[in-house]
Amino acid sequence: MQGNLNGGYVWFDPIGLHIMPGQTVRWINHDPGNAHTATAYHPTNFQRPQRIPETAQPWDSDYLMPGETFSFTFEKEGVYDYFCVPHEQAGMVGRIVVGTPKDVTWKNDADLPKAALDAFPSVHDILARGRIHAESAQ
Structure with a gap:
């Protein structure tokens, strides 16, 4: 989790990550001027659309x-x-690909801010590169 000094630009880095089932990811807030969250897209989290596997926690x-x-x-x-x-709303989102999923089609893109949709790296790129840093995702 990072941000520039005036708080005008915030991001996760890496923004895309490929891991295997059973691995743990740790988020660290490196932004000296902002509080951040790492929150799954799921209806139990602020009624956001589900964008994690159906049976995932x-x-x-x-x-x-x-x-x-x-x-x-x-x-x-x-x-x-x-x-x-x-x-x-500022596009501070991230994507983690676990294993080699078969179906990665979301049906609820209209429920996300445009800045968020524009920020997600493709699943294909994450699988090909393993890790996508924020500056290279654009």
């Missing part, structure tokens, strides 16, 4: 102050999209 880090961390273990194969609660 959703997560919400709650607000992380500068220097704080949050970890989550991904058990199910699939594509997991997540966002920062206060910065979703």
Whole structure:
């Protein structure tokens, strides 16, 4: 989790990540001026559309102050999209691909801000590169 000094630009880095089932991801807030969250797209999280596998457990880090961390273990194969609660409108989103999922089609794109939709790296690119950093996703 990062941001520029005036808070005008915020991002996750990496924005795209490929891992295997059972691996744990840790988010660290490296932004000295903002609190951030790592929150799964799921109806239990602020009634957001579901963009994680059907049987996967959703997560919400709650607000992380500068220097704080949050970890989550991904058990199910699939594509997991997540966002920062206060910065979703600014396109602060990320995507984690677990294993080699077969179906990665979302039916609820209209429910997301345009900045968020524009920010997600493709599943194909994540699988090909393993990790996509924020500056290379554009």
